[in-house]
Amino acid sequence: METPIAVTGLVKTFGRTRALDGLDLTVRSGEVHGFLGPNGAGKSTAIRVLLGLLRADAGAVRLLDGDPWRDAVTLHRRLAYVPGDVTLWPQLSGGEVIDLLGRMRGGLDPKRRAELLESFELDPRKKGRTYSKGNRQKVGLVAALASDVELLILDEPTSGLDPLMEEVFQHWIDRARRDGRTVLLSSHILAEVEALCDRVTIIRNGRDVETGTLTELRHLHRTAIDAELAGPVDGLADLPGVHDLRVDGGRVRFAVDTVALDTALRRLTEIGVRSLVSQPPTLEELFLRHYETPPAPAAASDADQPAGVRR
Amino acid sequence: MSTLTGTGHLARLILRRDRIVLPLWVLLLTVLPVSYAGSFLALFPTAAERAAYADGTARNPSVVALLGPVYGDSIGALTAQRGGFLQVIVGLAALLTVIRHTRTEEEAGRRELLGATVLGRHAGLTAALLVTYAASLVLGLLTAAGLAAAGLPVAGSLAYGLSAALVGVVFATVGGLAAQLTQTAAGARGIAVGVLGVAFALRLVGDTSGHGWPSWLSPLGWAPRIRAYAGERWWVLALPVALTVLLAVVTYPVSVRRDLGAGVLPSRPGPARAGRGLSGPFGLAWRLHRGQLLGWSVGFGLLGLVVGGAAESAGRSVAGNAALEQVMARLGGTSGLAEAYLGASLGVAGLAAAGYGVQAALRMRSEEAAGRVEPVLAAGVHRSAWLASHLVFALLGPVVALALTGLAAGLTYGLSVGDVPGELPRMLGAGLAQVPAVWVLAGLAVLLYGLLPRFAATAWAVLASAVLLGQLGAVLELSQWLLDLSPFTHTPQVLRAGWSVTPLLVLTALAGVLCAAGVAAFRRRDTPVG
Incomplete structure (x- = not known):
């Protein structure tokens, strides 16, 4: 079987x-x-x-x-x-x-x-x-x-x-x-x-x-990048697959889809990288993404059990 | 922080949770005595008719056993007696209300949740008692107002209303004490209902045996002895008040000494391994039902002993009343009255046995609601087998109980008339004749459970209707088709009229159909249904 x-x-x-x-x-x-x-x-x-x-x-x-x-x-x-x-x-x-x-x-x-x-x-x-x-x-x-x-x-x-x-x-x-x-x-x-x-x-x-x-699930999700760059940050925000970009002087932080990782890193090296930390998505982030999205209107929130079972 | 802090909040919570049930029983138990007064007014317009009825009633030990003594022949006195059994129900409602809001809460862990907030140690018990006391008093005063409005003397109406209210107050306190003793609400209910049963038995024995003193030991005996509408003896009201104070004085220290969730009576550790018998649904059902079976069996046995022992003296009490003796002679000698008394008592036993049957059947519902059915059904137990394991007790438990009543009554009655070998089988048969009607009620509970589990408890309402039809039918002169709705109407009066098999077979077949439909519905539906 x-x-x-x-x-x-x-x-x-x-x-x-x-x-x-x-x-x-x-x-x-x-x-x-x-x-x-x-x-x-x-x-x-x-x-x-x-x-x-x-x-x-x-x-x-x-x-x-x-x-x-x-x-x-x-x-x-x-x-x-x-x-x-x-x-x-x-x-x-x-x-x-x-x-x-x-x-x-x-x-x-x-x-x-x-x-x-x-x-x-x-x-x-x-x-x-x-x-x-x-x-x-x-x-x-x-x-x-x-x-x-x-x-x-x-x-x-x-x-x-x-x-x-x-x-x-x-x-x-x-x-x-x-x-x-x-x-x-x-x-x-x-x-x-x-x-x-x-x-x-x-x-x-x-x-x-x-x-x-x-x-496999991790692969479908975003990697967090935290980098210090040598030059002015430009051309990153327009890249497809880059999210939550925050720029703080020479420091950039963003999340990037796994498929767009290669392109984003190329762009960073073009600018010049002084330091780089990359984090694969944690399990928590993986789940929180699914847990936090607003519920579809069709389904009620208490659908886990027949009404009233575990009061 | 005082030990009573938060009592008001808890009392409001209780009123909120009981906003339907509490007004319902208060109102129902208010309306009934007033309706009795109304029907007596209509039925016996002349003093002569009332006197004849009062005389017959006073001399009919089966009526006195159930309702208590009658003092005088005014409409008020007749109403006060007719309402005698309602006071038992007032007591029952009061003690169940208190236990529901004390031990049940604690057992479910909800009291713990509240105990962590700002609450005094005594707040829970006090709130439950106060709400129930208040409900009892409202019941009493409304009853008094209703009776007075119906045209009865005000003083008597007040005496009757207060006597009913104080029965509620006493048994509310009994419930409060019982809730301190055991760890489970079921155990507390068992103790408190047992006390109510003993109080009823004492009154019954005292009122029918000719020796009045046992009635003076029972709160249910005090109520009629206030003699509403018959020269009120107000001082009798002091007895229930004193008993309530005494019970409260015992209860409060007990409630302080024990831990939350614990009872005074200890719970012992169990075995580490299951015995040989505990290996399937029937072994489990035996463990769940055996305490109840034992309790009901003892109660029914005692009832049989008391009833059988009182029957012969009931027959003798007619002696000296020429008119009644004539009537009795037509009914088949002075033994006729004893037989009628025994028949009526066994009828009451039948109603009680139906209560047992419904209770045992509804055990399935509480098992399901508590989440204890899923693990069993997920462990390779067939749905039908699980249901059958409970059905055995719902159907055969009442048979055992009624057989014991019949045997015990046959024994004591046989001893008093000197014919044990003759009376034993006769009374056993008369007891068992109640069984088919009991099965119909139990079968109805099974069907409701299978089909509409959320409304399974309405089986109690059906049983209550059957009780009321039996009680009110004669007084209100209800039409026969209405009386025919109750299965107990069709139970043959074996002692008086001999066996008639057809109604018993029809009732049994009906019960069979109800059970089979219940099983079929349960096999098709989702579990658990909350």
């Missing part, structure tokens, strides 16, 4: 809200795929469609070579899911929840369960109602990671974890990748995405806006 997740043209509406509006998402076998987007972009809705919890209005969705709605039960035995807000049964202990979810999926690896509990420093004897937000997430993560499944679907799984636990989480995802499992990881934590993800898809207003490896 080449593509555990293959989504094309997925549409999902809640009343008049168009939560997903032609989403494409392809996750290849064995990769850790980052799923990014601002709050309300439709990440959780897409994941719920993949899990057969919501029914797609239009588009094609294939999950592990099956139909996520029709074949939900058989497919779910082969995947594990961690929601962004794990809610536990108040009267069950964490250990009971881990075993229960594992058994429903068809069993979990007791050795790995013990290892996970230890590395996440989770006390399995506490009752659900007494866990903190971070510890509830750990219960969900241990239950998912201890299962022998091909596919992990994680919806902002590390919300509420401290930095130490974040590191533990990255270790386990790395291990899952080495075991040949596929991971769909929705996340807001850029360091996490940068450390773990082979490829990412950025979603906005229910539609994928970019997809590729981080290197």
Whole structure:
């Protein structure tokens, strides 16, 4: 199986809200795929469609070579899911929840369960109602990671974890990748995405806006140039692909599209360069560009979830 | 900063959040007694008719058990008695309101959010209590005004209104105390409703057994003993006031001693590994429902014991009244009244069991709204299996409860008439005869959940309508088609009239259709729906 997740043209509406509006998402076998987007972009809705919890209005969705709605039960035995807000049964202990979810999926690896509990420093004897937000997430993560499944679907799984636990989480995802499992990881934590993800898809207003490896994505974006020049600055502002030009005496700062980089640098050397600092776009800039653009009028802002689910 | 800082803000927040529910129950519980007065005026225009009705009522232990004693035969006295059961509902509404704005808030973590602002330690509890006290008093005064406007004596109307208001005040405080004890709102509700149940049972036993003293132990027993419209005994009003002060004196120190989010009753650690039984949706449902099943079973068993024990003396109380004895003879001997009493009590048990069925079915809704369904459905559990795991409890839980009521009533009634082997199966059968009507209500809750999850709670409104139809039907002389809307109208009076199987089969089939439609709708719809 080449593509555990293959989504094309997925549409999902809640009343008049168009939560997903032609989403494409392809996750290849064995990769850790980052799923990014601002709050309300439709990440959780897409994941719920993949899990057969919501029914797609239009588009094609294939999950592990099956139909996520029709074949939900058989497919779910082969995947594990961690929601962004794990809610536990108040009267069950964490250990009971881990075993229960594992058994429903068809069993979990007791050795790995013990290892996970230890590395996440989770006390399995506490009752659900007494866990903190971070510890509830750990219960969900241990239950998912201890299962022998091909596919992990994680919806902002590390919300509420401290930095130490974040590191533990990255270790386990790395291990899952080495075991040949596929991971769909929705996340807001850029360091996490940068450390773990082979490829990412950025979603906005229910539609994928970019997809590729981080290197590919960087390539599509601007490099920041900060240079001290020997002569008067002219002819730069007119160059196509040069943005945000600021001139301060002999010093220039600007951003330039990757395709126009060569032309811009030629122009600088013609003037004469005394010093030059160039910065590839950081991941933050990459994402902020997508996060900050004003939303298209067609899509509502709270499209990430069906109305009112996580009040 | 005083411990009460911010109480006003919180009280306004509560009023804002309850701007529909609170006026609704206040208004409903005000309108009903006034409507009773109106219908009595229309039904019994002459003193002789009123006297006959009052006499029959006073001597009918099933009426006294449910409503309390009647003092006198004026329209006012009859209205005050008829409104007796409404006071239980006033108490229930009051305690639920307080718990909803204290322990529920704390459990959901919203109190923490507010606690970080400028709020005194006692502000939350005080605001919830004050709002509920105020609502109870408004209810009482509106009722008094309504009754007086209907032409009843002002003093009696005020006494009746205040008695209802103070029932609300007492049980609001009970709710406030219960909210300090447990960590969960469900636990607090269980304790407070349990106290209300004990208060009702004490009044029931006191009023029907001939020994009045148990009624004096119950706030629900004090209300009728104010004797509205029958030579008001105003000093009785001091009892609920004193109890309220006492409860508050206990509650406030308790609320200070515990931490936010914690209860006084400790929560113990659980097992590190799940037991063998906890491996699928049914194991999970058992863990979620077993406490409720146990609680309802105990309650229903006790109800059966009390009702069965009181029935025989109820039959004997007719002795000496020649007219009633004649009527009873026509109905099949003095045992006729005991049977009627048992039948009516089992009817009440049926309504309560429907409450259990609806509550168990709506557990699915709260699981979904809390986000606890997704992980289960995403773990390879079929939607139908998940729903069925809860349906088992919604359908079979009430069967267990009603069977226990029947068996317990059969035991105590059988002992008192010296025929346990005969009465045990008869009462068991009479208890179980309520089951099909209960299933219809539970099935309706399942259908609503599957089809319109956001409105699933309207199943409670349907149940309330069935209760009101049963209560008001006779008084308001409603037309038969309206009464026929309630499934309980079709439940055969097994003890009095023997079994008739057809309505039971029809009700069961209807319940089956409702459940099947609910399952089908749930399988087709999106989850979660917020």
